[in-house]
Every structure is written in structure tokens, then in C-alpha cells.
Amino acid sequence: MLNCRELVQETxxxxxxxxxxxxxxxxxxxxxxxxxxxxxxxQLQRLLALLRRQHDSxxxxxxxxxxRVLAEIRQAELKQPDPPAS
Amino acid sequence: MASxxxxxxxxxxxxxxxxxFAELIRRYHTALLGLVRPMVGDAHAEEVVQEAWIxxxxxxxxxxxxxxxxxxxxxxxxNEARMQLRHDKRESELRMQDSSGEDPYLERFxxxxxxxxxxxxxxxxxxxxLLAQGNLADCLEKTLTQxxxxxxALIQLRDIxxxxxxxxxxxxxxxxxxxRVLLHRAxxxxxxxxxxxxxxxxx
Ligand SMILES: [Zn+2]
Numbered sequence: 239m240l241n242c243r244e245l246v247q248e249t250x251x252x253x254x255x256x257x258x259x260x261x262x263x264x265x266x267x268x269x270x271x272x273x274x275x276x277x278x279x280x281q282l283q284r285l286l287a288l289l290r291r292q293h294d295s296x297x298x299x300x301x302x303x304x305x306r307v308l309a310e311i312r313q314a315e316l317k318q319p320d321p322p323a324s
Numbered sequence: 325m326a327s328x329x330x331x332x333x334x335x336x337x338x339x340x341x342x343x344x345f346a347e348l349i350r351r352y353h354t355a356l357l358g359l360v361r362p363m364v365g366d367a368h369a370e371e372v373v374q375e376a377w378i379x380x381x382x383x384x385x386x387x388x389x390x391x392x393x394x395x396x397x398x399x400x401x402x403n404e405a406r407m408q409l410r411h412d413k414r415e416s417e418l419r420m421q422d423s424s425g426e427d428p429y430l431e432r433f434x435x436x437x438x439x440x441x442x443x444x445x446x447x448x449x450x451x452x453x454l455l456a457q458g459n460l461a462d463c464l465e466k467t468l469t470q471x472x473x474x475x476x477a478l479i480q481l482r483d484i485x486x487x488x489x490x491x492x493x494x495x496x497x498x499x500x501x502x503x504r505v506l507l508h509r510a511x512x513x514x515x516x517x518x519x520x521x522x523x524x525x526x527x
Contacts, residue, residue: 241437246429250511251504253482253489274442281443282511285518286483288451289464299353307349307377308342314378 240264245275249282256286332393338385345381352394353377356401359480363405363473372408376401391491395481399495402477428512446522454518463527467517475510478503483511 240248245268249255261269269276337344356376361369380400387396434440448454455461468476477496481487493503521527 242439243433243437251508274439278443288454289483291451297354298350304346304349310374311378311381
């Protein structure tokens with residue numbers, strides 16, 4: 239029988255938690271009986287949904303930065319047209 | 325869901341189109357800086373990401389498209405950060421940071437493994453309602469950027485970008501079991517932050 243600690247361990251480490259993949263039977267059985275774990279999993283899913291929402295668009299950087307990075311690339315490639323693979 | 329990846333012309337990128345490469349820099353430079361900063365510190369972050377861009381530029385004709393371009397760039401940046409650390413003989417420090425972090429749920433359970441301090445109900449019950457609360461977005465961002473590099477990369481790539489878990493493990497050279505441990509820590513740290521915020525209204 240899964241205890242609460244093991245349930246938290248297993249659900250928090252589950253990479254597909256937000257995708258609503260089927261949880262193991264022992265996890266689902268525990269959730270049916272334990273309101274604290276139900277609450278925990280719901281809150282964790284809410285957190286993950288929140289992260290996804292908040293970061294929907296990445297922060298872009300200003301054109302000066304892009305120019306600087308490109309200039310450095312050109313310089314590096316002039317200096318070392320074909321550096322040995324390390 | 326429309327993804328910004330859709331508008332990157334990969335064929336043009338592979339053919340060496342500089343405008344496309346410039347667009348990559350514009351979009352992902354800030355994210356890559358955030359990714360390597362916890363690993364190498366403020367002083368080295370710019371230099372590491374610059375080096376990553378040089379590598380990416382050199383190898384982009386060979387980008388195979390097995391992962392998204394962002395995941396590919398992240399893996400190059402994380403590798404550069406690791407090389408920098410090895411160079412500085414600080415690698416052991418990094419490993420410590422990634423593997424010895426405390427279990428965020430320590431002391432939440434009794435010896436039988438039941439909750440001794442169970443989660444409380446939250447006022448806000450949807451992501452929108454949560455985000456409507458003051459500076460929560462900033463608090464989350466801050467907690468995220470303070471996580472060790474691999475933990476931050478996992479949250480970014482898996483939970484935020486929705487990249488396939490297996491692809492991420494491959495690109496970051498992590499075993500699936502190790503990645504799960506790191507995911508547990510990282511999500512736990514964010515959960516604790518959010519829980520604290522719900523209780524006190526502060527980060
Ligand atoms: Zn339980």
C-alpha cells in the first residue's frame with residue numbers, strides 16, 4: 239500500500255503529470271482515499287499549468303545584443319576557421 | 325497551440341541564412357543566459373553563452389531536428405557551462421549542487437509516511453486567479469532562476485516548453501532516473517514557494 243510520502247515522491251517526479259497521463263493504479267487508489275494527497279496533486283498541477291501560461295512567450299533580447307553576438311561569431315570564425323574537435 | 329518554433333525556417337538555417345540565425349539569438353539569448361547563470365555565475369554567463377552561439381553557428385548545418393531548436397541550443401549551452409566548470413576545477417561543486425539539494429518535502433511526513441503537515445487549501449483556484457495575485461509571477465521567476473542549472477533546464481524544457489522527457493534526458497546527458505530526482509527537487513522548490521506565497525502573500 240502506497241503511503242502519502244511515496245505518492246508525493248512519485249507524482250512530483252512524474253514528467254507527464256500535466257499531460258494527464260494515466261497514473262499507476264496504486265496512485266489512483268490512494269488518491270481516491272486521501273484528500274490531502276488529492277489536494278496536493280491538484281495544487282501541483284495548477285503550478286505546472288501556471289508556469290506554462292506565464293512563459294508562453296520567451297523574452298527576446300535587443301538588436302544591439304544580437305549584433306554583438308554575431309560580431310563575436312564572425313571574429314571567432316576568422317581567427318579559427320576550422321578548430322580541431324575536442 | 326501555436327509554437328514560435330513554427331516560424332523558424334530550419335532549411336534556411338541549415339543553409340547558413342544569417343537572418344534566421346540572428347532571429348534565434350534574438351529569441352533565445354536571454355533564456356540561455358538564465359539557464360547557465362546558476363551553473364557558472366554572473367561573471368561567466370555571457371562568455372559561456374557567447375561560446376555556445378559560436379558552436380551552434382558552426383554546427384547548425386547539422387541540426388538534425390530530433391528535438392526542438394531551443395532544446396538543442398540549451399544542450400549546447402549547458403555543455404559549454406560544464407566545460408567552463410571543468411576548466412575552473414569547479415565541477416565537483418556543481419555536482420554537489422545538483423545532487424545534494426535537500427528533499428523539499430523533508431519534515432512534511434510522519435514516520436509512517438502520512439502527512440504531518442498537510443497542504444492547506446488555497447484561496448485562488450485557477451492559474452489565472454493565482455497569477456492575478458500581486459507579484460507572484462516575479463516570485464516564481466526568481467525561484468526558478470535560483471535553481472541549479474540542470475533543474476532549471478528540466479523545468480524550462482519539460483514543464484514550460486513541453487519537450488518530450490526522453491529527448492531532454494538525451495540532450496542534457498542525464499539518466500531518466502536522475503532526471504526524475506532533479507524534477508522532484510525543482511518542482512518541490514517551486515511548490516514550496518507557491519505554498520508559502522498562498523499563506524503569507526510574500527515570496
Ligand atoms: Zn495521502
